[in-house]
Structure formats: structure tokens, C-alpha cells
Amino acid sequence: xxxxxxxxxxxxxxxxxxxxxxxxxxxxxxxxxxxxxxxxxxxxxxxxxxxxxxxxxxxxxxxxxxxxxxxxxxxxxxxxxxxxxxxxxxxxxxxxxxxxxxxxxxxxxxxxxxxxxxxxxxxxxxxxxxxxxxxxxxxxxxxxxxxxxxxxxxxxxxxxxxxxxxxxxxxxxxxxxxxxxxxxxxxxxxxxxxxxxxxxxxxxxxxxxxxxxxxxxxxx
Amino acid sequence: xxxxxxxxxxxxxxxxxxxxxxxxxxxxxxxxxxxxxxxxxxxxxxxxxxxxxxxxxxxxxxxxxxxxxxxxxxxxxxxxxxxxxxxxxxxxxxxxxxxxxxxxxxxxxxxxxxxxxxxxxxxxxxxxxxxxxxxxxxxxxxxxxxxxxxxxxxxxxxxxxxxxxxxxxxxxxxxxxxxxxxxxxxxxxxxxxxxxxxxxxxxxxxxxxxxxxxxxxxxxxxxxxxxxxxxxxxxxxxxxxxxxxxxxxxxxxxxxxxxxxxxxxxxxxxxxxxxxxxxxxxxxxxxxxxxxxxxxxxxxxxxxxxxxxxxxxxxxxxxxxxxxxxxxxxxxxxxxxxxxxxxxxxxxxxxxxxxxxxxxxxxxxxxxxxxxxxxxxxxxxxxxxxxxxxxxxxxxxxxxxxxxxxxxxxxxxxxxxxxxxxxxxxxxxxxxxxxxxxxxxxxxxxxxxxxxxxxxxxxxxxxxxxxxxxxxxxxxxxxxxxxxxxxxxxxxxxxxxxxxxxxxxxxxxxxxxxxxxxxxxxxxxxxxxxxxxxxxxxxxxxxxxxxxxxxxxxxxxxxxxxxxxxxxxxxxxxxxxxxxxxxxxxxxxxxxxxxxxxxxxxx
Ligand SMILES: Cc1ncc(C[n+]2csc(CCOP(=O)(O)OP(=O)(O)O)c2C)c(N)n1
Numbered sequence: 001x002x003x004x005x006x007x008x009x010x011x012x013x014x015x016x017x018x019x020x021x022x023x024x025x026x027x028x029x030x031x032x033x034x035x036x037x038x039x040x041x042x043x044x045x046x047x048x049x050x051x052x053x054x055x056x057x058x059x060x061x062x063x064x065x066x067x068x069x070x071x072x073x074x075x076x077x078x079x080x081x082x083x084x085x086x087x088x089x090x091x092x093x094x095x096x097x098x099x100x101x102x103x104x105x106x107x108x109x110x111x112x113x114x115x116x117x118x119x120x121x122x123x124x125x126x127x128x129x130x131x132x133x134x135x136x137x138x139x140x141x142x143x144x145x146x147x148x149x150x151x152x153x154x155x156x157x158x159x160x161x162x163x164x165x166x167x168x169x170x171x172x173x174x175x176x177x178x179x180x181x182x183x184x185x186x187x188x189x190x191x192x193x194x195x196x197x198x199x200x201x202x203x204x205x206x207x208x209x210x211x212x213x214x215x216x217x218x219x220x
Numbered sequence: 221x222x223x224x225x226x227x228x229x230x231x232x233x234x235x236x237x238x239x240x241x242x243x244x245x246x247x248x249x250x251x252x253x254x255x256x257x258x259x260x261x262x263x264x265x266x267x268x269x270x271x272x273x274x275x276x277x278x279x280x281x282x283x284x285x286x287x288x289x290x291x292x293x294x295x296x297x298x299x300x301x302x303x304x305x306x307x308x309x310x311x312x313x314x315x316x317x318x319x320x321x322x323x324x325x326x327x328x329x330x331x332x333x334x335x336x337x338x339x340x341x342x343x344x345x346x347x348x349x350x351x352x353x354x355x356x357x358x359x360x361x362x363x364x365x366x367x368x369x370x371x372x373x374x375x376x377x378x379x380x381x382x383x384x385x386x387x388x389x390x391x392x393x394x395x396x397x398x399x400x401x402x403x404x405x406x407x408x409x410x411x412x413x414x415x416x417x418x419x420x421x422x423x424x425x426x427x428x429x430x431x432x433x434x435x436x437x438x439x440x441x442x443x444x445x446x447x448x449x450x451x452x453x454x455x456x457x458x459x460x461x462x463x464x465x466x467x468x469x470x471x472x473x474x475x476x477x478x479x480x481x482x483x484x485x486x487x488x489x490x491x492x493x494x495x496x497x498x499x500x501x502x503x504x505x506x507x508x509x510x511x512x513x514x515x516x517x518x519x520x521x522x523x524x525x526x527x528x529x530x531x532x533x534x535x536x537x538x539x540x541x542x543x544x545x546x547x548x549x550x551x552x553x554x555x556x557x558x559x560x561x562x563x564x565x566x567x568x569x570x571x572x573x574x575x576x577x578x579x580x581x582x583x584x585x586x587x588x589x590x591x592x593x594x595x596x597x598x599x600x601x602x603x604x605x606x607x608x609x610x611x612x613x614x615x616x617x618x619x620x621x622x623x624x625x626x627x628x629x630x631x632x633x634x635x636x637x638x639x640x641x642x643x644x645x646x647x648x649x650x651x652x653x654x655x656x657x658x659x660x661x662x663x664x665x666x667x668x669x670x671x672x673x674x675x676x677x678x679x680x681x682x683x684x685x686x687x688x689x690x691x692x693x694x695x696x697x698x699x700x701x702x703x704x705x706x707x708x709x710x711x712x713x714x715x716x717x718x719x720x721x722x723x724x725x726x727x728x729x730x731x732x733x734x735x736x737x738x739x740x741x742x743x744x745x746x747x748x749x750x751x752x753x754x755x756x757x758x759x760x761x762x763x764x765x766x767x768x769x770x771x772x773x774x775x776x777x778x779x780x781x782x783x784x785x786x787x788x789x790x791x792x793x794x795x796x797x798x799x800x801x802x803x804x805x806x807x808x809x810x811x812x813x814x815x816x817x818x819x820x821x822x823x
Contacts, residue, residue: 004615004616004617004819005521005612005613005614005615005616005804005805005818005819006611006612006613006615006818007521007611007612007613007818008611009818009822010814010815010816010817010822013525013814013815014529014814015528015812015814015815016528016529016553016554016814017553017554018553018554019549019550019553020548020549020550020551020553020571020572021548021549022548022549023568023572024540024548024551024568024570024571024572025572026553026555026556026572047441050390051378051382051390054379054382055382058382058383062383092568092569092570093568095568096565096568096569099564099565099567099569100565102564102565103563103565105387105407105439105441105442106441107441108441
């Protein structure tokens with residue numbers, strides 16, 4: 001009948017010199033396109049309906065996006081909640097995280113916050129209080145509020161940027177820490193800037209631009 | 221096709237005892253439409269609101285299986301003009317609805333009861349989700365008071381289906397339930413299509429309500445951008461004008477977005493060679509000179525050369541699946557990518573877009589057509605593409621003294637049917653031969669499981685396609701023996717509904733694609749891929765009440781195919797093919813598209 005497939009073997013064919021990197025970006029042979037993975041804060045305004053949190057967390061696990069922390073709470077407007085996520089950049093990039101979040105139906109707005117956004121975390125730290133004076137001195141240093149005390153223990157509330165909380169916990173460590181409970185980061189943009197509000201221009205327009213914020217400085 | 225029972229209209233007496241205000245609440249549009257439209261009585265229960273929502277959306281067919289929790293909805297369907305096709309398995313219902321959606325462009329509807337009914341739908345929903353096919357699933361649920369208590373036949377259906385649906389809803393209000401269904405219908409087809417699901421607790425569908433469902437509309441948080449950013453369009457147009465080696469890559473989105481015509485015009489006007497993805501098959505006529513056919517793992521050699529060597533790629537409605545791209549590093553490495561997609565999340569997900577164009581495929585291609593002033597000067601490139609077409613032509617050996625080659629059977633079926641014939645397949649080697657050796661020229665004639673790769677898709681898909689296709693369009697299922705075995709109970713449905721479909725089982729007594737990979741990559745160790753105990757499919761067909769045929773020799777091929785196609789009802793041809801036949805060309809997973817193998821030795 002006919003003859004089988006033919007044509008030059010793979011090694012006899014021309015091949016282009018170019019390459020793409022793992023994110024599908026063409027590599028300029030001169031400058032190697034490199035991308036430093038970053039950590040960033042994403043604020044999501046959602047309809048406060050059952051299942052929205054599992055939609056968001058399910059999306060993250062399904063797509064192998066790394067959540068470092070997630071907080072959620074109501075907003076000034078009835079029926080709406082704000083979710084604040086700290087994420088580590090996955091391979092397809094932070095933009096892909098934002099676009100996938102936007103696809104969820106209860107999601108109203110998504111925004112990646114600028115590095116100077118106000119970010120706060122809260123921790124409750126229960127320490128041994130055999131040396132109340134020294135414990136109090138450390139608490140003073142970090143603006144920690146006493147929320148409970150007993151003959152053996154003292155529990156403090158510390159709020160602030162993540163670094164401050166970490167530093168406080170480390171310093172309290174000298175007394176012996178009994179228990180810790182921490183929230184994740186919650187955040188708002190500065191000044192008149194909207195953190196994440198219903199989109200004014202079409203949200204899809206953002207697909208045309210790539211935001212590249214640097215690592216949050218974490219020093220406020 | 222099947223005769224439908226005359227619609228049952230409500231009689232006056234049925235409503236005599238009711239609140240007169242209810243009778244006054246006639247929906248405004250029922251009489252306005254056409255004279256022949258049956259008079260509709262106002263809804264009285266949640267279940268009636270569900271069915272009314274489907275009617276308002278223009279639904280004509282629904283595929284499903286009865287059960288306790290969905291019974292109120294079926295009871296309401298009893299009085300409806302909607303033709304319900306009782307399937308043999310819910311997986312078949314979701315595949316049939318999926319195929320119905322592909323062929324008609326309108327969402328296919330499937331129904332199932334709670335628990336096992338709902339979980340049986342999941343494969344078809346996942347399939348529709350991967351391929352962005354419009355499907356609406358309605359599932360029964362245990363009464364609200366039992367939800368969460370592990371009641372009989374309870375499954376967290378919205379929980380189970382969240383990852384595989386575009387959206388799903390637990391419908392908890394009798395006054396909302398109709399609107400929930402309307403919304404699910406609108407969402408399934410708007411923007412990037414996909415499957416949606418409404419979970420219907422039995423107390424909600426049983427409850428009294430007089431709330432007519434709202435017209436289908438998407439929820440307000442769902443926004444779709446129709447037109448792409450004009451500046452980016454202009455920039456992309458400039459790039460196209462200056463291209464030396466342009467190609468168009470057409471994906472499934474072209475077909476879903478009804479953009480085939482716009483793409484054909486654009487390609488022919490500017491003489492740009494066209495490759496398609498597997499879901500994009502049919503978007504561009506494969507017998508056209510500019511067609512390079514399908515690219516990717518089992519694409520043609522010439523399509524893969526073109527994709528690898530182009531300098532400008534106009535990619536429309538594709539998500540750059542790895543079966544298309546092979547290894548990302550070597551995918552079109554010299555090409556600037558113009559990516560048109562209605563879903564912003566597809567832009568730069570796998571392959572970075574140099575010109576991201578978010579919008580409806582047809583609209584954006586028209587915008588591009590408007591913006592491009594001069595055709596690219598690509599005479600040499602087109603000649604090169606033609607050269608590749610002859611260098612790497614698709615062909616096969618078919619010596620008379622060897623068992624039948626599957627490629628021959630696919631070509632014979634293509635020849636015996638019209639250009640508009642609809643082809644459905646299972647998953648495996650036969651599916652690839654059906655891509656490679658059938659010449660597709662029309663959109664919505666190629667119906668297959670692309671993204672999920674679901675064996676068993678072919679027969680239920682043929683059932684769904686039969687209801688969506690025109691009467692003069694043949695529906696042919698090219699199946700594998702393994703795939704057919706998975707859902708062949710659907711034959712009972714095809715016989716009961718007297719559906720004119722022809723199934724050609726390319727029987728190699730192997731799950732062939734696995735055997736091919738084992739030969740190539742696992743030293744020929746045929747672990748669990750040798751199906752040496754296949755039933756006789758022609759006799760099995762007869763047992764179901766369908767027509768059975770068998771082909772063992774080349775000289776039986778043409779006549780038997782004619783007989784099977786001529787049979788007015790379901791027919792099955794058990795075609796005994798060369799069990800050692802393999803699919804080539806092949807790009808090994810993650811490989812370089814330009815390095816496709818033509819034989820096993822080149823792997
Ligand atoms: C539901 C399901 N299970 C398993 C697979 C893995 N798989 C892919 S191809 C294939 C073999 C298909 O065999 P058959 O339907 O006989 O087609 P052939 O390759 O022989 O043409 C298998 C098992 C699949 N795609 N789908």
C-alpha cells in the first residue's frame with residue numbers, strides 16, 4: 001500500500017538555538033532571565049458566604065501555591081470579608097496566584113500590597129514568671145500587654161510586624177515559653193490607597209501587566 | 221430519532237383549590253413567544269422551579285439516572301417537554317452532557333441522585349472542566365436537616381466537585397432554587413465555558429414556592445472582557461506585519477468562542493500557516509494548503525517543525541498544555557507569542573505571552589484583522605512548511621498479508637461519511653489515529669476527551685452528540701477495546717432511544733497505548749496491558765439489541781462500514797487490527813517537539 005513514516009531523523013534536523021526558562025520566558029542568550037522567588041502580601045475582598053475560605057485554601061493546595069499565613073475577618077461593609085494572604089512565589093509566579101484567585105466567584109477584588117503596606121500580626125505568649133521583674137522589663141521592650149498572670153505564669157499580647165514578634169518570642173525564650181498562639185499577618189495599604197476594592201477598570205487589564213514588587217521590608 | 225410524548229399541560233381543575241393570586245401570576249412571556257408553545261402553569265414547588273429554569277434556558281434534552289434525593293425533580297420533569305434520556309450509568313450522563321455541549325455549543329444537562337449518583341458524575345465533570353465544555357449538573361441531596369450527619373446516600377457533593385467545576389452551589393432556599401439553576405446555566409456557557417453544579421436538597425425541591433426563576437444571568441462578581449486592550453492589539457499587529465516565520469496556533473477556545481470563521485479569514489488573508497491543538501481540531505480545514513494539522517506529542521511532524529521554528533506565534537484559545545508544548549525550554553524558542561484568551565489566568569501561565577490579548581477569541585481576532593495593514597513577507601517560510609509537509613508526510617505500511625492497520629480503518633470511515641460527520645473517541649492509540657488519519661474540516665465535529673484523557677468517553681459522548689447533531693450528520697465513535705469496555709452499558713441506552721450511531725472498536729486485545737509505552741520505555745514488560753480475553757463485541761452488541769459486525773480482513777472493510785452506517789440504529793463493528801501497530805510520530809513526555817520520533821528506534 002503506502003510506505004511508513006519517513007523524513008530526516010531527529011539528529012539530522014535543524015534546531016533553534018533559543019531556550020525558555022521554567023516560567024516559559026524566552027531566555028536572551030546575552031542576559032540570562034532570572035527571577036528571585038519572593039514573598040508578598042495579597043489582600044482579597046470576598047463575599048462573606050459559606051465555603052469561601054475553603055474555596056481559597058482549596059485553590060492554594062490544588063495549585064501547589066504556598067500559603068505562609070492566612071487571616072480572615074469582616075469588613076466595614078455587611079456581607080463582605082477581607083482575606084489577607086502571605087504567599088511565597090510559586091513557579092508560575094505571583095501573578096498566576098492573583099489571577100486564579102480572581103476566578104473564584106465569591107472573590108470581588110484581589111490586590112498585591114506594596115512593600116510599605118501596614119502589616120500586623122498578633123501573638124499570645126505564655127511564659128514562666130519566676131522572675132516577674134525581668135519578665136516585665138522584656139515585655140516593656142516590646143510593648144507587650146499583660147493579659148493574664150498567675151503565680152507561675154504570665155501571658156502577653158504582642159502586636160506588630162512579624163519581625164518584632166519573632167524577636168519578642170526569642171527574647172521571652174530565656175524565661176521558658178509554655179505556649180504560643182499566633183495569628184497570621186493582616187494588612188492594609190497606606191493613606192488613601194484602596195487595599196482591595198471592587199475594580200474600577202476592568203480587572204482583566206491587569207493580565208496585561210506584570211507587577212514586580214520586591215520583598216516586604218518587615219520593619220515597620 | 222425518538223418520539224417525544226406530547227407535553228402534559230395543566231388543567232384548570234388542578235388549580236381550583238388554590239389561591240387565586242397565584243393563577244394571576246402568569247409569567248409574562250409564556251404566551252408571547254409562539255402560538256404552539258404549551259401553556260405553562262405557575263411553579264408550585266422548588267422542583268418545578270428547577271425544571272422551569274431549564275425550560276426558560278431553552279433546554280431540550282437532559283441525561284441522567286433516577287434516585288431518592290432527586291425524585292422531586294424527576295417528578296416535575298414528568299410534566300415537562302424536556303426529553304430526559306435515562307442513562308445506564310451517571311458517568312455516561314456527564315459525558316453525554318459534555319458531548320452535547322461540544323456539538324451544540326449550549327450547555328448539556330445531567331442529573332443524578334445524591335451520594336453514589338453524584339460521585340459517578342465526577343469523572344465527566346472533571347473532563348468537562350479540563351476541556352472547558354459547558355455542562356450543568358443537577359444533583360439530589362439529602363434533606364437539609366440530615367446534611368452533615370452521614371445520612372443514607374449523603375456525600376458532600378459541593379466539596380467533592382469544587383476542584384472540578386467552574387462553580388457549584390448548595391441550593392438551600394426554595395425561593396432561590398430556580399434562580400440558582402438559571403445562574404448555573406448562564407455561568408456554564410459565559411466567558412470561558414465549564415461545568416457548573418447545583419446540589420438540590422430534597423426538602424428544598426419538595427417545598428412549596430411560587431417564585432418563578434429569574435432569567436439566566438451570571439452573578440455580578442463574574443466579569444468577562446470582550447475586547448482586548450487596543451494598544452496591545454496594535455503592538456501585536458506590528459509584530460505580525462514584520463514576522464518572517466509566522467504561525468497561528470488554534471486551540472479549543474477558537475471553537476468554543478465561535479471564532480473559526482474569523483481565524484480562517486485571518487490566516488488565508490495573510491497566508492499564515494495554521495497548526496491546531498487537539499481540542500482545536502476542526503477550527504481550520506485540514507485539507508487547506510495552509511493547514512499543518514495538529515501539533516504536540518502525537519501531532520504531525522510538519523506541525524511540530526513549524527511550531528518549533530516559527531518566530532511569531534498567534535496562539536488563540538489554548539492553555540499550552542504539556543501534551544502540546546513538550547518541554548517548556550524547547551517550545552517555540554524563537555517565537556514572540558501573541559496570546560489571545562478569554563481567561564486572564566491562561567495568559568503567561570505556562571508560556572510567557574509577549575503580547576497578552578485578553579478577550580473573546582472572535583472579537584480579538586477581528587480586532588487584529590483590523591489592525592494588521594500588511595501581510596507578513598513569509599514566502600520562504602511557507603515554502604519551508606510545504607517542504608516539511610512532504611518530508612514528514614503521514615503514511616503507514618499496510619501489507620495485505622498482515623492484520624489490518626488501524627489507520628486504514630480510520631481513513632475508510634472518513635471516506636464513507638460526510639464532511640460534517642461527528643467523531644467521538646475513547647482514549648488511547650485509537651484516539652490518536654482518529655486525530656491523525658481523519659481529515660476534519662468543520663468545528664464541533666471532533667468530540668474527544670483531551671485534557672483529562674478519559675477512557676470510556678466515546679460511547680456516551682456519541683449518545684450525547686447524537687441528540688445535538690443534525691439528523692443528516694453521521695455520528696461515529698472510534699473506540700478502543702479497553703475504552704469501550706469501560707462504558708459499553710451505554711449500548712442499552714442507544715438501543716432504547718434508537719440512536720443512529722456507529723461504533724468502530726479498533727480491537728487490538730491490548731490497552732494499546734500502555735503497551736506501546738511499555739515497549740518503548742519499560743523493556744517490553746507488558747504489565748497488565750495484555751487483554752487477551754476480550755469479549756466478541758459484535759455479539760455483545762447483538763445481545764443489547766444493536767447491530768453487530770466484525771472485520772478481520774482488508775476486503776471486508778469498505779462493505780462492512782457501509783452496512784454499519786446504513787443500519788438505522790446503533791451498530792458496533794468489532795475491527796480486529798494489528799495488535800502491534802503503534803502511533804507515530806511521537807514526542808516523548810517533556811521532550812523537544814522538533815525532535816519527534818518517527819520510529820521506535822528514534823525514541
Ligand atoms: C479511565 C482511564 N483509566 C486509565 C487510563 C490510562 N490509559 C491511557 S490509554 C490506555 C489504553 C487504552 O486502551 P484502549 O482503549 O484499548 O485503546 P488503544 O490504546 O488500544 O487504542 C490506558 C489504560 C485512562 N486514560 N483513563
